[in-house]
Amino acid sequence: MPEPIVLNPRDNVCVLPERLEAGADPLGLGTPLPRGIPAGHKIARQAIARGSGIFKFGQVIGHAGADIAAGEHVHSHNCAFSDHNRDYRIGADLDEARAAIPPMPNRTFRGYVRETGQVGTRNYIALCATVNCSATVIRRAAAEIEASGLLDDYPNVDGIAAFAHGTGCGMDMNGRGFDILDRVLWGHATHPNVGAAIFVGLGCEMMQIARMQNRAGGGDRVHGLTIQGTGGTRATIAAIRAKVSEMLPEVNRAVRTDCPASALRVALQCGGSDGFSGLTANPALGLASDRIVGLGGTVILSETPEIYGAEQLLLRRAASLQVAAKLVDRIRWWKEYTAMHGGSMDNNPSPGNKQGGLTTILEKSLGAVAKGGSTPLTAVYDYAEAVTEPGFTFMDTPGYDPVSATGQIAGGAQVLCFTTGRGSAFGSKPAPTIKLATNDALFRAMHEDMDINCGDVMSAGVPLSDKADEIVEAILATASGRPTRSEDLGLGDNEFVPWQVGAVM
Structure with a gap:
């Protein structure tokens, strides 16, 4: 039986790398599971008292709605959404973020x-x-x-x-x-x-x-x-x-010529996420994002409702107070916007996300922001605004994938990287989409839709750094004209969905 995965020493939950059937004893405590638990779901590493914080990624993802015993399944039935840390220590990690920009040899693509x-x-x-x-x-x-x-x-x-x-x-x-x-x-x-x-x-x-x-x-x-x-x-x-x-x-008459990788603007997307998204594909894409920044290029994170609960991590590496203020303003706007329509920022995760092991928006967001890597946050843009600043940037968009990607492409992204754990049939025009599977089972089941398998990070111990190199090579090859799986399938004609805000009169 593979050992459950502990992501941070502070965590009081761990993640199951594969499905466990009733009777299994993953922690060796002599307390067998009363029922099966799917892969990607969480179990308690220790007893957690009712009302106490539940930690994953070293951050609070919710609070215990009941007393939870060590080894017990932790999910929607006993982990409740709660407010998150708003200790916005703006720029506190900026020096570390600058140091995270890797020195990269000059690279080109045919554009x-x-x-x-x-x-x-x-x-x-x-x-x-x-x-x-x-x-x-x-x-x-x-x-x-x-x-x-x-x-x-x-x-x-x-x-x-x-x-x-x-x-x-x-x-x-x-x-x-x-x-x-x-x-x-x-x-x-x-x-x-x-x-x-x-x-x-x-x-x-x-x-x-x-x-x-x-x-x-x-x-x-x-x-x-x-x-x-x-x-x-x-x-x-x-x-x-x-x-x-x-x-x-x-x-x-346009012909491809050698162009510097610094000209690339890469959109970062995720959809149909699961419990492995924050362990495999998203952090691998985050390291690839750091490499694109190291090449002088630009990466664009988005989906404001799906960074909610993790925005403090981005603010800690904001390049300026002005950049941080823009992000905080957008978070506040979204809280007012959802409240005005009788909604909540915890209307996520979706049913499919929950089946894949994600419990609260805080947990989902902490995994989602991993796509953005570790470099400084250099700019925050309004929806569909032209992206001009190099480095790691953020665009305010909804979490709905077609709407979000439409804004990123309008901003100038020439390539999209899209991670998925449950599966996705997404494609986009005029910018091609590279799809990354978070687990082996999905890659096998939807092999015609997936460009890269990140499941081998878990199943075969492939280092995240090696997977990041693979992603960068795929970005450069795609930018040079290699068709993606979604292009081969003819996807992208129906994914142009501008965000509709305001009264219809």
Whole structure:
């Protein structure tokens, strides 16, 4: 029987590396388990009195809702959410964080250098709906172009990406929701992985085509048309096809060249997390994030509701008081936002997360922030804001994966790394997604969806540092054009989901 895993000497729980059946005695206390416990779940290392703190990762993840005996299963039935430590010692670990930036040899990848100086990892033509009314038009146009064989003669064009959504009208033009959609659409149309874009609207919506065209300032990269001005659905689809045909030769002229790894902006995501996420894939990705920072690049952590309870760890390595203040402000906003809608910051973990061994949002968050590594927090961004500061950064987003990733991509991320323990069928455009499995069973079960198995950190003793090196090599290879599993499966067309904030009017 493998030894239960103790993550920190302060912990009064440990993690089971594999399922134990009823009758097993994992701590050798002579008290066999009354029922089976799944892998990734927790048992008490010692007796824990009712009301006492339950520690994992050296941090409180909740309080005992009843007296818990040594060796007893610790989960939702006896571990309750409770408030967490807000001893925000801003910058207390900044020196250690700076020392955590590893010296790295210069590395390159084969990317597309744009006229703006940005570097792309893919070369798409984007069709961007400014309003839900034009969603069907751009989807049909993209499907017809892809099916027509028109792209066959243009090997340097990765495809047509249709960015359709459910808003764009019935909204306050002076509100935050409008600003968010504006940033998302502009960020995708001018993304470094996009060679050219067409904005398509109905004509009378709040999010006007003229706004986007004026912002573009002319040029050959961004174009626009409306269904009302073009003459209806079929005429607009035909007009889009004609415009794409006209644009293809120029977009195809882009060629990959050697580019410094410092040009990379890597988004960090997790979804379908389990009890192994914070033990294998997330810390391995964290070490890989440190390496990307060491190369001069940028990593973007997000999902504000899923760092709740661990924000103090990020604040301890904030590069300035201003950066820390932005993060604290976003945490406060989320508490007010969820309360206003009758919710709680502990509406997470999901049922699947709990089946995988996660009990409270505090536990989930402590594992999730491991993706961000150990280097200084250099900047905090609003949703879909352009990410310009190198190093480890944070973007305020919801925890819902498609919404969160949409914001990161709009901010300029050219590659996503997505860890999962329960399984995920996520993909994204125009930035490819690399999926990392937290355990062997998932990697075997969904091998066509997973790019990297981090389960061997647990099962075969692969050092986290070696796994981090593997992840970095995968990032560079993907950035150079190697297709990811999600790209092979054709995923990414339905994961463009801008965050809708504010009244629908």
